[in-house]
Structures are given as C-alpha cells and as structure tokens.
Amino acid sequence: QVQLVESGGGLVQAGGSLILSCAASGGTFRTMAWFRQAPGKERELVARLIWLSGPTYYADAVKGRFTTTRDSDKNTLFLQMNSLKPEDTAVYYCAAARRGIIEMAPQKDYDYWGQGTQVTVSS
Numbered sequence: 001q002v003q004l005v006e007s008g009g010g011l012v013q014a015g016g017s018l019i020l021s022c023a024a025s026g027g028t029f030r031t032m033a034w035f036r037q038a039p040g041k042e043r044e045l046v047a048r049l050i051w052l053s054g055p056t057y058y059a060d061a062v063k064g065r066f067t068t069t070r071d072s073d074k075n076t077l078f079l080q081m082n083s084l085k086p087e088d089t090a091v092y093y094c095a096a097a098r099r100g101i102i103e104m105a106p107q108k109d110y111d112y113w114g115q116g117t118q119v120t121v122s123s
Helices: none
Strands: 003-007 010-013 018-025 031-037 044-050 054-058 066-071 076-081 090-097 117-122
Touching: 003 090, 018 031, 018 090, 018 117, 031 076, 044 066, 044 076, 054 066
Parallel strands: 010 117
Antiparallel strands: 003 018, 018 076, 031 044, 031 090, 044 054, 066 076, 090 117
C-alpha cells in the first residue's frame, strides 16, 4: 500500500524558515511534487522533482526561496522554505506519480497524495 506522509508544518513568523518532509513507502515513483492550497483558492503546484535527476519546476511565487530535494536512501522528499511570507500560508501536499512529468500536467496525473500539512506564516 502506497503511503505519503508529510510532516514539518507549523506556525512561523514572516521571514522565517520551515522544512517539510514527505516520507514515501509502498511504491516507486518517477515524479514527486509539492502542491499547496490556500483558503478560498485552488490547489497549485509549488515544486516538482524527477526522482532520478532533480527539480524540474518551481512556481514563480517561490523561486529563490523554496528548494525541493530528496533523500533516496530514506525515500523522502523535502521542501526547504525560506523567507516565508504570509501569502505562503496554505495546506501543503506531497504528491507522487509513476511516470516522469516534466510538463504542466493536470493534478489527476499524480497517482498518490499525502494528507497535507498546514503552514501558517504570521505577519
């Protein structure tokens, strides 16, 4: 059974940092990604990574502030978030796909999703 378990969310002041983790088990994925959904908004892609080669996408809103990496030994995806802003407040989701995704694919192309972790940035 495939499981994606996020952790690391919380409350942080503007300008602070957080690291999110997504522990994957039960399957092999070519693509993993971070999405987020703010209150009243649609879920959006934040960062995407091809497991064997590295990051392939960052949303303009997070470029230069967020970095996604993976630990292959631990089958874990990370999202390092620096210089956080109140507009980064959202539920952050980890997603995984069996195929390699390098284009802006619909969210339905991701086969598995985590339960989400809340990130709140206070001003």
